Amino acid sequence: MNDAGTPILAEQAAAQVSEAWTEVGRPRPHESAVLHVLGQATYTDDIPELAGTLHAALGLSSRPHARILGIELDAVAASRGVLAVLTAQDIPGLNDCGPIIHDDPILTDGLVQYVGQPIFIVVADSHDNARRAARLANIDYEDLPAILTPQAARAAQSFVLPPMRLARGDAEAAFAGAPHRVRGELHVGGQEQFYLEGQIAYAIPGEDRGMHVYCSTQHPSEMQHVVAHALGLHSHHVTVECRRMGGGFGGKESQSALWAAAAAIAAARLRRPVKLRADRDDDMLVTGKRHCFHYEYEVGYDAQGRILAAQVDMVSRAGYSADLSGPVATRAVCHFDNAYYLSDVEIRAACGKTNTQSNTAFRGFGGPQGAIAIEYVIDEIARHLGRDPLDIRRLNFYGRQERNVTPYGQEIVDNVIHELVDELEGSSDYRARRAAIEAFNKTSPVLKKGLALTPVKFGIAFNVTHLNQAGALVHVYVDGSILVNHGGTEMGQGINTKVMQVVAHELGVDLERVRATATNTSKVANTSATAASTGADLNGKAAQDAARTIRERLAAFVAGQFGGEASEVRFADDTVFVAGQALRFGEVVAKAYLARVQLWSDGFYATPGLHWDPKTMNGRPFSYYAYGAAVSEVVVDTLTGEWKLLRADALYDAGNSLNPAIDIGQVEGAFIQGMGWLTTEELWWNGDGALKTHAPSTYKIPGVSDCPQDFRVRLFKNRNVEDSIHRSKAVGEPPLLLPFSVFFAIRDAVSSVGGHRVQPPLNAPATCEEILKAVAFVEAALA
Incomplete structure (x- = not known):
């Protein structure tokens, strides 16, 4: 026993405790979950x-x-x-x-x-x-x-910003040498x-x-x-x-x-x-919404389905002012490739000035609008060649050692899409279900099933470099309780919970000791928006920096009091291990206060290695990539256009997850929200420019009944190659691209009406009306 009556542990035992103990990576509930349930959480x-x-x-x-x-x-x-x-x-x-x-x-x-x-x-x-x-x-x-549509804006050359262009290689020459081409148009609607x-x-x-x-x-x-x-x-x-x-x-x-x-x-x-x-x-x-996009595309490919040349012209409905339309378009351009290597490519994007609400940020921030276009094209290539779309996707994936540089010049060093898709294909029984669906459709003239597996590669960082910074304050009070304030904002995604876990882990204390307070500009100044999936990345690192400073001060103090080196002091399990002794964290804090040790600190973090030239649209705009894939199975009534999602399997790369429970919840929520965007959430303006879908009575978001009864979401085991917070990866926006699989499963079901010999012209959202139009097109083509 030491003078304070604390049992002395052997150094080896102390080391085992401190190494085994962790606060990050645990499936902790949301810090306000109880308040939410009881109706005691205070909103504005x-x-x-x-x-x-x-x-x-x-x-x-x-x-x-x-x-x-x-x-x-x-x-x-x-x-x-x-x-x-x-x-x-x-x-x-x-x-x-x-x-x-x-x-x-x-x-x-x-x-x-x-x-x-x-x-x-x-x-x-x-x-x-x-x-x-x-x-x-x-x-x-x-x-x-009045100009109301992106197509009309393009025709009138009405833009809120100068159009942008990204090119690599020689697309014109590559097209000339391509044995096959596919060209067409696509419209993807916005979202409230x-x-x-x-x-x-x-x-x-x-x-x-x-x-x-x-x-x-x-x-x-x-x-x-x-x-x-x-x-x-x-x-x-x-x-x-x-x-x-x-x-x-x-x-x-x-x-x-x-x-x-x-x-x-x-x-x-x-x-x-x-x-x-x-x-x-x-x-x-x-208020503004997600930008709707209109695309004109052309892609050249070989007999196996490998893309040789690609050209796309995108125009968004920006609305009457610029708002964030420029950065949204930039991210759309940088995500047109999704998970695929495009050797010779030309990507154009314009922000159409229209007499509608000024559209703005929405989960994914242009990334989903960019990526869905190439997925649409690959779907068409597969149908033209009579191949499974998954095989065409695999053929065009980024490589590990070659074919691994994006059109904007960033080398991909963390590619796990091959392993992730392999795992999902096996766990979802994709091939067996594909065969079963084909057999079902042959004997079912009205109800048709569809299946699709789609991948995700999503860049993480603000594409404006200076925004990738964050600050935090951590206070340790004399009673050993801890208050953290950071520049991120809590919107239900669990950023406060994750930051609290990071601080608790850094100081080696139970999570119950830590509390997060309101975001306040008088505490942490000049903060960036909680957006671009960077909230936990940036603010977690800033809070970790602040907590580490306090921990180092306490370590130096107890080493001076009890002997040993400060670097050998361990904080874990609400205990401080020093020179063969175990002291309770609260006891150490009380002694440090009496010794006039500073028990609060600020912290700061700026993401390293980022650079971007908006003129050439070249650089390293992203710190790393998050990956994922999903398989969806649907059944479509070809007489009414009604459909139902029967089963969804999603596998998402959250890196070394800070909180698996929160991350899985985010994947589930993003999947359903993205499914709504692509299937039911239709924005409609009348000829007088009035938005008529402006209430729950006229605007259909997904409900509980729209969720599949069989919904399987898992996290892919991985560690971020970049030094992110505890090697985790962002989980806010990328999963919204997973329900691409729902849209293409619907298109697959419609395509089966014509034996997969006709390309169904399906726009998003794939409402019942859009589905019936596509079915009618297929039937007319076969007549």
Whole structure:
């Protein structure tokens, strides 16, 4: 026993304990799971309102493109409970909330560019009174020509940014030597983020022009900048705080800025707290979505199905302003290859300026839109050659030692797609099921089954290099409890849980000792958005850096107190092992405090090795790649277009997973969300430019009944070759590409109507109507 009564352990036993103990890699529940279930988790709208709180609503345009000739707001101002009506002239600073280019006004002034564009702010004593008043404005418009589709934007050469081009090799010469060619068009629709918690901001004026904004946002620092600019203040006047979001999916990366700015403008003007909470209809009318894409493609290939040349021209529906459309298009260009080596290729992408909502980030950020085009092409090559699409995919996979450089010049050093697909093919009984489905379809004239296995290779990092940085603060209190604050935001994906596990592991303590607090711009400054699947990578590393500094200070302290080298002190199992003794962590912290050892630290991380030239579209934009594959089996009713997913098998490469339970949940959620994008979630604008699918009654996200009864999700055993946080890999966005297998299984089923002799022209989303059109095309081709 030592003087404190702690049992002395042999050094060998202590080493065994510290080596065996771990906190990362354990399937821990979400840190707020109990609060979620009990309804005690605080979201922005749950924050107790201060005395005198007012409520705001936005007055929206009813025209897609028009000049405002006159606006009469007297009825609005006279409506019950209204205290103020604010227009662009009432903004004290910069009237802009564009994240990159300043082309996105908070309130439009004289020109409206889409149905739903905010024109004025109503501030009233209640949420309902503000909303009712906002609909009483009398606005006189002069209508202007409107562009509504990406095809129309291409025809009119209407773009928010200059088109981009990436080329490698000599595609023209390669086409000339290719024995076979396939060419065609494809349209893939957009997608509403449909977060459970809508856009909301609660702005509270403070002393000396200060403003505290509670906001449901993935990017508190950007909200801080936008609010400061709108109010004509410095960033230090503004604090933005977000404890958690009820979902984000990219829709709260840049587009929460409008709501934060509008609430703050009203609060600054009236010197009272103001809450702006979007109704679901208004939210969907005002905010941008996943970009829809239209493709024109041509691919040359040999008799075996190996791609020799590829050319694709993509145009997206950017909407009326640039927002994040440029980076989205860049990522689409960089993911056109997906898991395939393309020797001679030309990829063009343009961001069509349309009179619709300004589209924005959405889980995958252009990657899914880029990759689905090459998968569509491979599906056609296989059908033309009478081969199984999986065989064509394998033939074109990136190699391990050769054929391993992307069109943008990054060498792939972590390729596991061959082993991963081998494992999934075997575990899913792919070949046997393919034969069984063929036999079923021969005897079933109406119901047709389809099967598809599709791979994923997804680059991880922001494709703007300077955004790949993060900071964190870790505090150890005298009682041994630990508080961590980092720049990431929690939107249900479990980033706080993972960061807490990293800190607990670094300090060798039980997870129960660690708590994460709200993301706050006054604690960690200049943070990047929680996006691009980098949240745990960046913030985990930053928190680990902070915790390691504290651990090293404690190690030096106990080594000085009890002898031995600081490098030999071990922290594990809530215990500090030093010089043959075992001290409880709390005991060490208490002694260190009395010895005036600093028990808090900041941490910082910047992803190394990244570089990108946007002019040549060449470089190393990604730190590493995440891989995956999925097999889906569907049955389609060829008389109604109805279909059902019978079974899905997914295998995903999360590296050395920080938390397998959370990662598997993310894969499952991404799969269903991506399936919705490709099959049921149809955005529809009428001829007047009004989005008519703006509520759950008209917009169909997947429900429980859409999930397959047989859903098998596993993590591929792997360790990241890059020095990511504990050699883990990102799991936020890449799994959204796994349900490509659902779309191509549907296309496979439709193709079986014609004995796989006709290419079904199936666009996404593959709604019942689209499926029936494809079936009719196949039947007509055979008539």
